[in-house]
Amino acid sequence: xxxIKASLLPAALMGTIAIGSGLAxxxxxxxxxxxxxxxxxxxxxxxxxxxxxxxxxxxxEAIAEEAGIEIEFQDMPFPSLIPALAAEKxxxxxTGLTVTEERSENIDFTIPWWETNDVVLVPExxxxxxxxxxxxxxxxxxxxxxxxxxxxxxxxxxxxDIDVELAKYDNYVTxxxxxxxxxISSVIVxxxxxxxxxxxxxxxxxxxxxxxxAPLALAVSKGxxxxxxxxxxxxxxxxxxxxxxxxxxxxYIPGVTVPAIPGHMPDFVDTYQKPVAGLPELGNE
Amino acid sequence: MDIYDVLLRxxxxxxxxxxxxxxxxxALLMIGFVLGLGICLxxxxxxxxxxxxxxxxxxxxxxxxxxxxxxxFIFFYGISGVWDISAFGAAVLAMGLRSAAYQSQIFRxxxxxxxxxxxxxxxxxxxxxxxxxxxxxxxxxxxxAIGPWTNxxxxxxxxxxxxYVIGVVELTRQAHYIITSTQGNVLTVxxxxxxxxxxxxxxxxxxLYAFERKLAVPGFEK
Numbered sequence: 001x002x003x004i005k006a007s008l009l010p011a012a013l014m015g016t017i018a019i020g021s022g023l024a025x026x027x028x029x030x031x032x033x034x035x036x037x038x039x040x041x042x043x044x045x046x047x048x049x050x051x052x053x054x055x056x057x058x059x060x061e062a063i064a065e066e067a068g069i070e071i072e073f074q075d076m077p078f079p080s081l082i083p084a085l086a087a088e089k090x091x092x093x094x095t096g097l098t099v100t101e102e103r104s105e106n107i108d109f110t111i112p113w114w115e116t117n118d119v120v121l122v123p124e125x126x127x128x129x130x131x132x133x134x135x136x137x138x139x140x141x142x143x144x145x146x147x148x149x150x151x152x153x154x155x156x157x158x159x160x161d162i163d164v165e166l167a168k169y170d171n172y173v174t175x176x177x178x179x180x181x182x183x184i185s186s187v188i189v190x191x192x193x194x195x196x197x198x199x200x201x202x203x204x205x206x207x208x209x210x211x212x213x214a215p216l217a218l219a220v221s222k223g224x225x226x227x228x229x230x231x232x233x234x235x236x237x238x239x240x241x242x243x244x245x246x247x248x249x250x251x252y253i254p255g256v257t258v259p260a261i262p263g264h265m266p267d268f269v270d271t272y273q274k275p276v277a278g279l280p281e282l283g284n285e
Numbered sequence: 286m287d288i289y290d291v292l293l294r295x296x297x298x299x300x301x302x303x304x305x306x307x308x309x310x311x312a313l314l315m316i317g318f319v320l321g322l323g324i325c326l327x328x329x330x331x332x333x334x335x336x337x338x339x340x341x342x343x344x345x346x347x348x349x350x351x352x353x354x355x356x357x358f359i360f361f362y363g364i365s366g367v368w369d370i371s372a373f374g375a376a377v378l379a380m381g382l383r384s385a386a387y388q389s390q391i392f393r394x395x396x397x398x399x400x401x402x403x404x405x406x407x408x409x410x411x412x413x414x415x416x417x418x419x420x421x422x423x424x425x426x427x428x429x430a431i432g433p434w435t436n437x438x439x440x441x442x443x444x445x446x447x448x449y450v451i452g453v454v455e456l457t458r459q460a461h462y463i464i465t466s467t468q469g470n471v472l473t474v475x476x477x478x479x480x481x482x483x484x485x486x487x488x489x490x491x492x493l494y495a496f497e498r499k500l501a502v503p504g505f506e507k
Contacts, residue, residue, distance in 0.1 A: 040465035047462035050298045076452035200468040
């Protein structure tokens with residue numbers, strides 16, 4: 001048994017020490033900004049053949065070039081992204097992130113760069129419409145922590161009159177697949193993603209639209225500790241005006257109408273008060 | 286491009302994810318081994334004072350009693366207030382410390398399976414406590430521990446897949462990438478991933494069983 005002790009213990013100890021020294025991430029001023037993405041959320045961010053792709057990825061790279069800053073992407077599941085931003089584990093959140101009042105209390109938003117409405121997706125052969133799909137004991141799929149979940153809870157589930165059960169998924173692709181099996185009868189998702197699923201040939205169709213005019217934006221930690229909100233705002237406007245934004249969007253969602261930037265800026269977001277960081281002429285009075 | 290072509294093209298990335306899972310596994314098992322053995326030895330042969338025993342018991346109860354996913358979040362977000370820990374570091378620490386709690390109990394049962402009379406006899410022959418543990422008790426307990434330890438090994442392989450919740454891109458997360466970028470194919474992709482986990486598990490356990498056979502005392506093999 002001496003053999004085990006002689007061979008295993010020192011190796012184990014050395015390994016532990018080696019790992020210990022690699023645990024910390026040291027932060028220097030020149031370090032690139034960490035951009036958190038949910039890389040299983042096409043067309044905004046996804047990984048193909050080991051590379052980050054998507055509207056948010058390409059646009060973030062264009063903005064970084066515009067602003068002269070270095071960035072690196074860090075992938076995390078969507079429910080972990082906002083806590084990570086609030087805890088300053090990442091510096092910027094770039095994914096299809098909807099601006100909501102609740103979120104704006106914990107993180108700071110850039111100017112909106114997209115606007116979505118939600119759609120009710122049902123199986124191709126279904127004869128449900130937007131009203132019959134979301135009622136009467138139906139199980140409806142949403143992504144956990146998403147704005148669709150919040151909207152459904154606020155307007156449908158908690159209203160009490162409509163008997164609907166929400167099924168929360170880690171990501172929308174699983175939700176849509178689960179609907180194909182028949183575990184849920186419909187999925188509430190933003191129109192951009194819905195178009196993506198239909199383009200990809202999934203056996204789904206839109207039963208109807210819920211017009212919520214939800215703005216999407218990038219976000220930074222509350223109070224903008226890295227002081228990059230101004231750079232990001234200017235960058236978004238710059239790539240929109242140069243036409244680069246339009247090209248990026250067209251590449252991922254062919255044929256879509258690109259909403260104007262800056263779009264509708266809700267009153268409840270404090271970073272949308274005049275003057276907006278980096279763009280002092282904009283903002284709500 | 287059908288899913289099999291995509292899987293073939295992205296297989297190196299799945300292997301990379303498997304590599305991350307293996308490094309995480311080895312690191313957490315080592316932390317667990319060193320700390321777990323230490324805790325077990327102090328619990329069995331250390332000072333009986335409550336000042337020493339209670340914190341150890343508390344540690345072991347907490348880490349065995351809290352779900353690993355919660356530990357991952359606590360270590361990743363909680364520690365970052367004090368120390369800027371990376372996602373991988375947080376996963377190694379959370380899972381390693383938890384494994385230590387489990388392994389301490391594996392070792393405790395192995396040590397306790399050695400009849401106490403042997404310790405008394407060794408002491409009566411003039412061996413120090415440390416010498417008696419090293420030369421009499423440990424060689425027997427170590428052999429007893431391998432069987433239950435294969436259990437810990439197998440369950441920890443599978444738990445590495447949870448580290449993706451704090452952003453460690455291991456095998457399961459790489460599989461998610463393929464699933465979402467191809468808009469589906471959940472069954473095919475996860476079948477491949479399940480096979481990879483299974484092969485790793487079998488390979489590791491075979492090595493451990495071979496180790497157990499190699500160490501078996503002649504005449505006492507099962």
